[in-house]
Amino acid sequence: MRGAVLYAPGDVRFEERDDPKIINPTDAIIRTAATCVCGSDLWDYRGINPVDQPAPFGHEYVGVVEEVGSDVHTIKPGQFVIGSFFASDNTCANCKNGYQTNCLHREFVGAEGCQAEKIRIPLADGTLVATPEQPAEEHITGLLACSDVMGTGWYAAVAAEVKPGDTVAVVGDGAVGLCAVIAAKELGAGRIIAMSRHEPRQKLAREFGATDIVVERGDDGIAHIKELTGGIGADRVLECVGTAQSMQQALRSTRPGGNVGFVGVPHGVAIDGEELFYSHVGLRGGPAPVREFLPDLIDRVLSGRITPGKVFDLVLPLEEVAEGYRAMDERRAIKTLLRP
Numbered sequence: 001m002r003g004a005v006l007y008a009p010g011d012v013r014f015e016e017r018d019d020p021k022i023i024n025p026t027d028a029i030i031r032t033a034a035t036c037v038c039g040s041d042l043w044d045y046r047g048i049n050p051v052d053q054p055a056p057f058g059h060e061y062v063g064v065v066e067e068v069g070s071d072v073h074t075i076k077p078g079q080f081v082i083g084s085f086f087a088s089d090n091t092c093a094n095c096k097n098g099y100q101t102n103c104l105h106r107e108f109v110g111a112e113g114c115q116a117e118k119i120r121i122p123l124a125d126g127t128l129v130a131t132p133e134q135p136a137e138e139h140i141t142g143l144l145a146c147s148d149v150m151g152t153g154w155y156a157a158v159a160a161e162v163k164p165g166d167t168v169a170v171v172g173d174g175a176v177g178l179c180a181v182i183a184a185k186e187l188g189a190g191r192i193i194a195m196s197r198h199e200p201r202q203k204l205a206r207e208f209g210a211t212d213i214v215v216e217r218g219d220d221g222i223a224h225i226k227e228l229t230g231g232i233g234a235d236r237v238l239e240c241v242g243t244a245q246s247m248q249q250a251l252r253s254t255r256p257g258g259n260v261g262f263v264g265v266p267h268g269v270a271i272d273g274e275e276l277f278y279s280h281v282g283l284r285g286g287p288a289p290v291r292e293f294l295p296d297l298i299d300r301v302l303s304g305r306i307t308p309g310k311v312f313d314l315v316l317p318l319e320e321v322a323e324g325y326r327a328m329d330e331r332r333a334i335k336t337l338l339r340p
Helices: 041-045 137-146 149-159 175-186 199-208 218-228 244-252 273-279 290-302 318-329
Strands: 002-008 011-016 028-036 061-068 080-083 118-121 128-130 167-171 191-195 212-214 234-239 254-262 282-285 314-317 336-339
Touching (some): 011 318, 028 080, 028 318, 061 118, 061 137, 080 137, 080 290, 128 290, 137 290, 149 175, 149 234, 149 254, 149 282, 149 290, 167 175, 175 191, 175 234, 199 212, 212 218, 234 244, 318 336
Parallel strands (some): 167 191, 167 234, 191 212, 254 282, 314 336
Antiparallel strands (some): 002 011, 028 118, 028 336, 061 080
16 A cells, blocks of 8 residues: 655655554454544654654544454444544543543554555544444545544533633634634534634634634733633633643633633643642643544534534645645645545
8 A cells, every 4th residue: 555654854755555454353454535634743744743763644534444353343344434543442441431542552543654545443443433324425524524623623622611602712723723613613602712813714713603813822812812801811712732822822811710621732831830820720631532522523524513624625635645744834724635
């Protein structure tokens, strides 16, 4: 098969790789129907995370099951499936508590690279969710979004405890931030403030449910949110970037007694304990337990209630994966969809 390999910062190649094989009896092999480039992939692509040796890349996927191991019982060849970026057994105590990305037996699915024609999925019964039937073409992009960015945006809203009528601010206008707008609306937020300086992303945020746009960042952005909320801050703030500035902006934009849900992978983030103590702001986040939300999100996509696939504004054949990275790195694309 062929797939993407990251050799060094800025150097993604599409090349022949060994076909994946069943290693453990709980594995499944799927043929990829669609994959994509994630904003978190750019940390490695830009050299912010170290790249020590060539590595298969990508962790988002949907596809058709080709083969299953002898201990796989609920997933069958021929089914169309969606799964999380972390494999989980979905039976351990952490999984039962809704935190499958902290499964006691978790494995990172992206370790073997999902930007490829075929993928091995560990712990298939606990990781994959099958659709009732082969989905219509127009639903595939939305289902792919559920494998990460929609599930991650949803978790940001759940972690912040968004409730009906809340005023919610979303820090970040990438695919996760835009999906967080969808999640806030679905959970009943009365007002949704999207922080964005980019007109196409602002337009999509409004389409997804944003009622206000704040273009400023840092102290000016915080001041604008305070101005919009009677001087106290938003009830819930969803942090979807992962930088020191975005986290500070989130914490300081939240009212006393409010909550921050943070899902941007932190880079250089340090939280002042004394400031947090006196803010009365709650803080919860981490890698989204996408598997917890998949059945519900799949239903919402298939019913047409949500359309997270609209975050894909660039579609390329998988063999042009390098251009997909360049486009996102240069902010010419929100999110690149790759079709084998």
